[in-house]
Amino acid sequence: MFAAQLDLTSATATGMHNRHGDGSSVAEQRLPSATVRRLIAKEHVFCEGDDREQVFQVEEGVIAVYKTLPDGRRQIIDFAYPGDLIGLGILDEHVLSAQATVPSKVKCLSAAALERIAESDARLALKLYKSVCHELAATRSLLITVGQRSAIERVCAFLVALHRRTAGAESATVDLAMRRSDIADLLGLTIETVSRTLTKLRTMGVIDIAQGGTRVQLCDLARLTDLANE
Amino acid sequence: MFAAQLDLTSATATGMHNRHGDGSSVAEQRLPSATVRRLIAKEHVFCEGDDREQVFQVEEGVIAVYKTLPDGRRQIIDFAYPGDLIGLGILDEHVLSAQATVPSKVKCLSAAALERIAESDARLALKLYKSVCHELAATRSLLITVGQRSAIERVCAFLVALHRRTAGAESATVDLAMRRSDIADLLGLTIETVSRTLTKLRTMGVIDIAQGGTRVQLCDLARLTDLANE
DNA sequence: CCCGCCTGTTACACACTCTTACAATTCGTC
DNA sequence: GACGAATTGTAAGAGTGTGTAACAGGCGGG
Structure with a gap:
């Protein structure tokens, strides 16, 4: 999740200066002020199946992003460190779970607001794109490690x-x-x-x-x- | 690479209607007309280290996207089927290799043009984002398979x-x-x-x-x- | 038509990793 | 500071998957 280290503040700030002809005035909106959540070790940020209402940016600690098989086996997809974004996706539900491995802090952002702004703000959309590209690269690297x-x-x-x-x-x-x-x-x-x-x-x-x-x-x-x- | 099935034609068409205040007139450009390349089995579409000049959309056949370790071990990251996009990324070089497993056809698109348009076209950028999200989901799924x-x-x-x-x-x-x-x-x-x-x-x-x-x-x-x- | 190459299948011995059980350490609590 | 619980580390047997190798089948070239 290396590239998830995007500066969302500047992204939304530049978003405010964009003008679009497709009638999307939502681009004018700012991201609602983010709240910070403290987590103790092993506490969940979100679970598979939860409504994907928020996206989180790690501020302190380490968050393990993982998925479990029906029989309990667990595959950690990635460890997220300060600056990394977790919870991005295109579905309404989280498909992965995330839990702190040590006491941590995460910034909570509205997924709907973020994605609404991205609909008309190419810079933000491109930042999200690049974030996910980096995350993909990390996942591929892990796949090679695990597979070979x-x-x-x-x-x-x-x-x-x-x-x-x-x-x-x-x-x-x-x-x-x-x-x-x-x-x-x-x-x-x-x-x-x-x-x-x-x-x-x-x-x-x-x-x-x-x-x-x-x-x-x-x-x-x-x-x-x-x-x-x- | 499931979601890579985006319709690039429509994406660039809508891109032509956007207006931006940041002076990016490149949004007006169309994607250069795509050429189609035929590949025999085992023929490479691109190799790790090649300049990432083009992005490819599979039209027929199957393309194996993979990476090799220094000692020759190979991990296939994904099979790309008709409609899938391969070669997306943020670096100037391909970090993966891709080769046809059976006789195939791919549409060749200019990576620079695609990404230049995306810089000012939120819709295209968002499509790229969603494509990579789907690809990420597929890679995660494979990671779980291989890891557990x-x-x-x-x-x-x-x-x-x-x-x-x-x-x-x-x-x-x-x-x-x-x-x-x-x-x-x-x-x-x-x-x-x-x-x-x-x-x-x-x-x-x-x-x-x-x-x-x-x-x-x-x-x-x-x-x-x-x-x-x- | 025959031959050789490539791909896929099967058999067997070995190596690696997993499971189980037990020991050591750490942490929380008193 | 000491005890007990939970977690982590270690050791040995068991199991799975792997590599080598031999064989069969398919395809193309001579």
């Missing part, structure tokens, strides 16, 4: 992606702001395999694990990238 | 999806317009497992295979859907 890579390659790819996404280039440390089970459900592995693999990487000297298993130091980023088979 | 389902569930899910996508509700037959290796690379399995699983489904009486393994009759669609764990 081995357990160790998956974990390495995850760590590298997490590093690119959350850490500055200078820092070689990533914060695992989620449980082993979340990582397992993202990568299509089990908790135990994730655990084993992290231990193996530590034994190999590629990473170091601290703070009760939540903080990972990437000792050898080049090796890690290589192991990920990127 | 067993071999037999994957094959069943593939057959059900193919049926929904290509066959009318009345017909219980699907045409496998691709090789076993293509299905394997889509589902994250090996050729052998795909072959074994299809045989198993035939033995179970759920499907029947005809025409040299290219045509599959879904004898028990309910059972098939159940086996897919949808």
